[in-house]
Amino acid sequence: MSPPNVLLMTGRAAVIKRLLTIVERVDNAGDRSVVTVPLSWASAAEVVKLVTELNKDTSKSALPGSMVANVVADERTNAVLVSGEPNSRQRIIAMIKQLDRQQAVQGNTKVIYLKYAKAADLVEVLTGISSSLQSDKQSARPVAAIDKNIIIKAHGQTNALIVTAAPDVMNDLERVIAQLDIRRPQVLVEAIIAEVQDADGLNLGIQWANKNAGMTQFTNSGLPISTAIAGANQYNKDGTISSSLASAPRLV
Incomplete structure (x- = not known):
């Protein structure tokens, strides 16, 4: 709690009466005028924030609330409104003028x-x-x-x-x-680059035959698969090799 703003006096009645007269003359509301301080360089909101922070120690002292100046920013006109007791008001105005300075380096x-x-x-x-x-x-x-x-x-x-x-x-x-400037999501793509040239490998292929399904053969090859099957059947039947199978080139 804040300390009570009370004076306790003891003494003879005549002395107390004179002291009360003095206190009544001193204890008055004082000048609570509002002063507008226009700014040329600084921001009103930033200045009020700094002044309020610097003025915290004063507000926590034994001074009554009427002795502490108040500051408000008027962003529309970029000015600071100061109200309070004259001495405190002048101290705050001087502080504001010190803060309202052009920056040494503009860029x-x-x-x-x-x-x-x-x-x-x-x-x-x-x-x-x-x-x-x-x-x-x-x-x-x-x-x-x-x-x-x-x-x-x-x-x-x-x-x-x-x-x-x-x-x-x-x-x-x-x-x-x-x-x-952040890392983007990435996708890994692997590829194999192969070179294809014309060679005997292009003539390679496969022929197949099935008793029930049929067959696939190359008619331009040295030995069609149908000729090989017919020769195999004849060999199984009588042990002879057909003339077409015997005359086929590249027969191993």
Whole structure:
């Protein structure tokens, strides 16, 4: 719990009465005016976030709530509204003015090497995204604080991107590039390449015959299978070899 904001006094009645008069003069609501602080370079939302963080120690001190200044961001006009006791208000205004400074470097250049994606393919995508990022930044701060020269080039020999942009835009582009430069799903395809030439192997084939199903033979071959079957039947019957089988070439 916060310490009670109470004064305990003991003493003679006349002394207590004079002390009460003094306390009543000091303990008043004070000036609670609202001051608008326009920003030229920084973002109002970012400044309010920083000031609130820095002002936490003051709010936790023994000072009453009326002595602590409050800050609110007006993003429409990129200004910070400050209200509170005059001394606290001036301290916060001085802090805001220190934060509202032009960046020392408005743009920087980086070379980003890609592992999986093709640099030339990402240039068009990143160029469109950079325009959107730039519009978002302009809505949060004055146009003068934005470096309009965003340049993205691809270097094919090293598969790298050369990016020139303001630091805040550069950070956003680096996050987008990291999400796009990922390993794609791959499919393994195995193939055998064989060379075919005209040779005697093209004349090789097979003839077959079945007593019940029929047969397949080559009529232009040296020994049709029908001749071989007829000769075999004759040999089994009388032990002689038919003249057609005997005259067949290349008979083993």
